[in-house]
Amino acid sequence: MLRRSFIQLSIGSLAIFSTTSSVLAAEDPTSSPSPQTHIVAMTDGMIYDPEIITIAPGDTVRWLNIGKMGHSVTAYQNELPDGAPYWASGDFASENAARSGYPLGDIPGGESYSYTFDIEGEYGYFCVPHETIQMVGKVIVKEGGASTDGGSSTEESSTQLGGNLPGGSVGAAFAAVGIILTSLSVFLVFASDLYSYILGDPDTGPKSSRIAVFFAGLGGLLLLILMIVTLIGS
Ligand SMILES: [Cu+2]
Numbered sequence: 001m002l003r004r005s006f007i008q009l010s011i012g013s014l015a016i017f018s019t020t021s022s023v024l025a026a027e028d029p030t031s032s033p034s035p036q037t038h039i040v041a042m043t044d045g046m047i048y049d050p051e052i053i054t055i056a057p058g059d060t061v062r063w064l065n066i067g068k069m070g071h072s073v074t075a076y077q078n079e080l081p082d083g084a085p086y087w088a089s090g091d092f093a094s095e096n097a098a099r100s101g102y103p104l105g106d107i108p109g110g111e112s113y114s115y116t117f118d119i120e121g122e123y124g125y126f127c128v129p130h131e132t133i134q135m136v137g138k139v140i141v142k143e144g145g146a147s148t149d150g151g152s153s154t155e156e157s158s159t160q161l162g163g164n165l166p167g168g169s170v171g172a173a174f175a176a177v178g179i180i181l182t183s184l185s186v187f188l189v190f191a192s193d194l195y196s197y198i199l200g201d202p203d204t205g206p207k208s209s210r211i212a213v214f215f216a217g218l219g220g221l222l223l224l225i226l227m228i229v230t231l232i233g234s
Contacts, residue, residue, distance in 0.1 A: 037062050037114070038146070040137065042071045042107065046130045048137035055117060056145025062114040063089070063107065070106040071135065072128040073113050074098045081121025081141075088125075089113040102128040117141045184215050 037060045041049040044067030053061060063073045074088040077095040090105020092098035098105055105128070107113050117123065120141045127135035 033145075035059055035116075036145070039064055041066045042073075042127075043067045044069050046127070046133055046135045048127075048135065051136075052138045052140065054140040054142065054146050056143065057118055057120055057141055058116065059141075059145055060114050060116040061139055062112050064112040065107045065109050068109040070103065070108050071130065072098070072102060072105045072107065073115070074105065074126055074128050076124040076126060079122065079124030081119050081123070084117075084119040084121060084123070087115050087123075099128055184219075 033056060035058045036056070038053055038055050040053055040061055040063045042063055042065045043049060046069075048063070055061060063071075065071055072089050074092075074095065075086060075098075077086060080086065086092070086094055088095070088098040088105060089107055090098060090101060092101055092105060117139060120143065123139040123141070125137055125139070
């Protein structure tokens with residue numbers, strides 16, 4: 001009974017520490033911003049989701065139709081920042097052309113339309129067949145993009161962790177593992193002492209302590225590697 005709760009405690013603390021490590025590894029203030037692609041879903045609920053999206057100059061928005069009904073992505077001509085060219089699915093030259101040209105520019109279910117925004121400012125847009133039921137959206141382009149308000153999702157965020165780990169993240173990962181092992185060793189020493197105290201079992205304490213020493217050594221080694229990696233990186 002007591003042993004079982006001890007194991008559960010260990011698994012629980014491991015889970016907490018590995019969560020901490022992935023958070024540590026995800027944070028990398030040194031990575032330079034690279035152009036990102038942001039997804040806006042178009043649904044049979046006749047909405048753009050998210051309705052307002054904030055991106056950085058050079059980023060691409062990809063409108064993906066996840067429903068069955070067709071939609072367009074059509075810029076309001078009088079809601080273009082100074083110097084920004086007209087844009088719309090179907091590559092029309094003007095809002096009037098896009099309105100009269102529909103269903104040219106229609107994006108059927110399962111398909112998408114992408115546009116890259118280089119000029120800062122706010123871009124209002126609408127869906128030609130569903131404008132009357134308020135299927136409208138806005139793209140805000142500003143330096144720093146979504147990082148300034150954290151409101152939008154990016155297509156690359158899930159792959160960036162495993163895909164292109166910058167040098168700093170390797171160090172952070174080593175640090176996280178080191179912290180986990182060191183913390184685990186401290187935890188084991190504490191838990192084994194408590195365990196043998198409660199049961200009066202002379203065997204458990206020393207055994208667990210040996211494991212603890214092993215983890216502490218391993219943790220220290222990883223922290224040493226971290227220091228070397230950091231030194232080489234700087
Ligand atoms: Cu629509």
